Amino acid sequence: MSNQHTLNVLFTIDTELWPHSPSWREDRLCDDYARDIQGTTASGDFGIGYQLDTFREHGLKAVFFVESLFASVTGIEHLQQTCRQIIEAGQEVQLHLHPEWVEHGSAPEIAGKGKFLWQFPREEQEVLLRVALENLGRCGVTSPNAFRAGNYGADNDTIRALHDLGIVFDSSYNYPFLGTQCGIETEKWLLQPEDLFGVREVPISFFSDYPGHYRHMQLCACSAAEMEGLLMEAWRRGCHCIVIVSHSFELIRRNRRPAVPNPLVIDRFQKLCRFLTAHGDKFRTVHFSELPERLPTDLGAGIAEPLKSTLGSTAVRLLQQSLNRLK
Structure with a gap:
C-alpha cells in the first residue's frame, strides 16, 4: 500500500430525540431534549456538547445527521439550538428523518404511520423530506447534501426522491439490517460508495465478527x-x-431514570478519537461537503469481501458488554 493513501473517515452522529416524558407536549420536549440531545446526567452532560468538545480537542471532523421532523410538532426552538451548537463548533449538519413523528402530527396531510420510510409511498416520502428540509432551512441549514433515514429505513423510492430534491449523498444502507429495517435493494452488497438512481450511496461500514454474521460499525x-x-x-x-455510526445519546444509559453515563461507550469514544488523531497519516475525518459529488466509479474495485474482525478483539467486546450489563 502506498504511503500516500489516506482513508476518509465519516464519523457520523445521528442526533435525535423521542418523547418519553409524560408531559412532553406541554413542556415542548424539554426533558427529552436534555436527555437525548444534551446527554444530561447528574454526573454531567455527555451529549452533543461533550462530543463536539472531544472532536475539537482531537482536531477531528464529524457529521451530525439531525432529525428535524419533530420541530413540526413541538416548535423550532430545540432544533435551532441544536443546529447552532453544531455549526458554531465547526461541524456539519446533515438531514435525518424519523417518520414516527407523523403519528404526532408532523405532516397532517399524511394519514399513514410507520417506523420506516419504506412504509410510505414515494410521494409521501417526498412530502416528509421536504418538511424536514424546510425545518432545517429555518435553522440556517439551507444546503444539506446528505441524508440518513431514521432506523436506516430507506428504500429505492427514498433514493429516487432524494435525487429529485437535489440531495447528493445518502448514508442509509446498512447491510446487517437489510430485510428488517433497511429496504434498499441492490444487486450485490455495497462495501464502498456507489451510484444509485443518481445519488451516491455511502454505505455504513460493516464487518464479519464470526462466520456468517455481520455487524455494523457503531460505537456501542x-x-x-x-x-x-x-x-x-x-x-x-x-x-x-x-x-x-453513533448517536447523540449513545454515551449515556437513557433507559435509566434519571439517565446515567455509560463509561464503557465513553471510553470507546475517547479511544477512537485518540486513535484517529495518532494515525493522521492514514486517516482523515471528513464532512460530506468535502467529498466530490462525482466520485470515481471504481471505488469498490478489488474490494469484494467485507472487513473482518479478529477473534481476540471480538472476544474482548463480548466480555466487556457482558460485564457492562451487570453495572
Missing part, C-alpha cells in the same frame, strides 16, 4: 480494539472511506 456495538483493527484493515485494502 464494537470494542475499541475492533474499530481500530477494522480501520487499519480498511486502510491496507485501499478503501476510499469508512462510515462510523
